[in-house]
Amino acid sequence: MRRFARRFHVLAVDLGGLMTKVGQFMSSRLDVLPPEITAELEGLQDEVPAVPFERIAAAAEAELGMPLERAFASVDPHPIAAASLGQAHRARLGPLDAMETGLSEVVLKVQRPGIDDIVAVDLAALRKVGGWLSRVRLVSDRVDMPSLVEEFAVTSLEEIDYLHEAANSERFAALFADDARVSVPAVVWERTTRRVLTLQDVTAIKITDVDGLRAAGIDPAEVAPVFAEVMFDQLFTHGFFHADPHPGNLFVTPRAEGWRLTFIDFGMMGEVPATLRGGLRKLLIAAASRDGRGLVDAIRDVGVLLPSADTRELERAMTHLFGRFGGMGFAELREVDPREFRAFAVEFGDVVRALPFQLPENFLLVIRAMSLTSGVCSALVPSFNLWDSVEPYAAQLIEDERGNVVDDLGREALEIAGLAWRLPRRADALITRIEDGDVAIESPRLERRVARLERTGRRLVSATLFGGLLIGGAILRADDPVLGTVLLVASVVPLLHAVLAGRLPG
Known part of the structure; x- marks a missing residue:
């Protein structure tokens, strides 16, 4: 495995571009891949061969349209990071720019010369491979490979x-302006173009630098669950998430307090559409509840x-899976006898293979983000159990969903009440028009049918209003006994009307 990782490391460095991204992803999967692979590829997280500063300076000056001496008070020629697509150098803003932006120390990020061509070649190769794979039925039945490649290309x-x-x-x-857990570097727009980006210098302790964290008085075991919760918030609440949270893109910044x-x-x-976000929330809640169906x-x-x-068979498989392995962290799963996994695969493998699985649009980045999150948390705490973060977060989602249900029921009840309030006046207006001769009635039975229809409509409205108040009161009573009881008692009024209205003379 070390030999394979070493060869891949050399290949990724030689090719650069998107191949380095693949290596970064693999190096962060400490929860799945063995340390022989992740340790060898770790250098790809934030270090690839640096481009000579002369070429970087020439590229930056061409983009900014001025010499670097005019754009910045100083630029450090030694890079602080040489990544797959760009290279970063520390710099200082001039006095006027510093006064206007409120920043002095910045990071100048310059695109690697020729990276456009490298990415174009990589994408052309991926499109070719995607076309080949789309001819394999096992793949084409589950994944639209050309669409998947285009999503990655965009x-x-x-x-x-x-x-x-x-x-x-x-x-x-x-999105995180009021969240004390998260900070983001400010952008210096006056020194930013399509190929040059100038940001506030926020360099701090790399998130997986466990020794550095402890030296700063920060417990890595406290960092892991907070990081997981922040990623959950991005995916399940905001719907806009960092899809490349590998350790090279994350710092832990000490503050006066915490x-x-x-x-x-x-x-x-990545962006999660509202429909997909709802499905992901249900997925998280079901997983935390060990609910196979x-x-x-x-x-x-x-x-x-x-x-x-x-x-049906998949539901049985998931129930069995939760019953045996539910709640286990990756460290615990590694201790399970491999024969148990093989037995499960034998029992349910045909079921899973026969089902029409597919990879929906926008889902690739979700999988990537959660995979990297799991890997970073495992790097901070080898025994980290993602369930410890999933379960309380899912409990909060359930609470939020219950609140949304109550809100929806309340709105529906108000709409029904409004309809019930307006219906008699609309019926009276209709009768007035009939009396004035605006509506011609040739059959005396029609009026009786209209009256009967009006009574039926009122009973239906009352029955619906009763159901809304009853359910809303039952759900709300656990959190707010007073309001919940009021709604339950109030539901009796439309119930009596629905039951008795048909017996009243009309």
């Missing part, structure tokens, strides 16, 4: 547009399963 091209990255940075900062997580490099961001329903809502799939 993300990759956005990543080498620093104006897009700067806009992402400010959007992310706005510490905060500092995110950098917003080139690769709920998990399968959520998988279908997310779009991983086609609606036509017969999922």
Whole structure:
């Protein structure tokens, strides 16, 4: 494994571009891949061969349209990071720019010369491979490979547009503006173009530098769950998330009181549409509740399963899986006898293979973000159990969903009440029009049918209003006994009307 990792490391360094991204992803999967691989590839997280400063300076000056001596008071020729797509150098703003921005120490990030061509070649190769794989039925039945490659291509091209990255940075900062757990570097727009990005210097302790964290008085075991919660918030609440949270893009910044997580490099961001976000929330809640059937329903809502799939056997498999392995962390799973996993695969392998799985659009970055999150948390605490973060977060989601249900019921009850209030006046207006001769009635039975229809409509409205008040009161009573009881008592009024209205003379 070390030999394989070493060869891949050399290949990724030689090819650069997107191949380095693959190596960074693999190096962060400490929860899944053995240390022989992750340790060898760790250098790819934030170090690739540096471009000579002369070439970087020439590229920056061409973009900014001025010599670096005019754009900055000073620029350190030694890079602080040489990444796959760009290179970063510390710099100082001139007095006027510093006064205007409130910043002095900044980081100048310059795109690697020729990276456009490298990415274009990488994407052309991926498109070719995607075309080949789309001819394999096992793949084409589950994944639209050309669409998947194009989704990755869009993300990759956005990543080498620093104006897009700067806009992402400010959007992310706005979402967490009131969150003391998170900080984001400010953008110096006056010194930013498509190939040059100037940011506030926020360099601090690398998130996986366990010794550095302890030296600063920060317990790594406290950092891991906070990082997981922040990533959950991005995915399940905001719907806009950092899709490349590898250790090279994350710092822990000590403060006078405590510490905060500092995110950098917003080139690769993902968006979760409202429909997909709802499915992901259900998925998380079902997983935390060990609900096999709920998990399968959520998988279908997310779009991983086609609606036509017969999922009874899959529900049984998920229930069995939760019953045996539910709640175990990755460290505990490694201790399980491999024969148990093989037995499970034998029992349910045919079921899983026969189901029409597919990889929906926008899902690739979600998987990537959660995979990297799990890897970083395991690097901080080898015995970290993601369930310890999932369960309280899912409990909060359940609480939020219950509140949303009550809100929806309340709105529906008000709408029904409004309809019930307006219905008699509308019926009276109709009768007035009939009396005035505006509506001609030739059959005397029609009026009786209209009256009977009006009474039936009122009973239906009362019955619906009763159901809304009853359910809302039952749900709300656990958190607010007074309001819940009031709603339950109030539901009796429409119930009596619905039962008795049909017996009253009309």
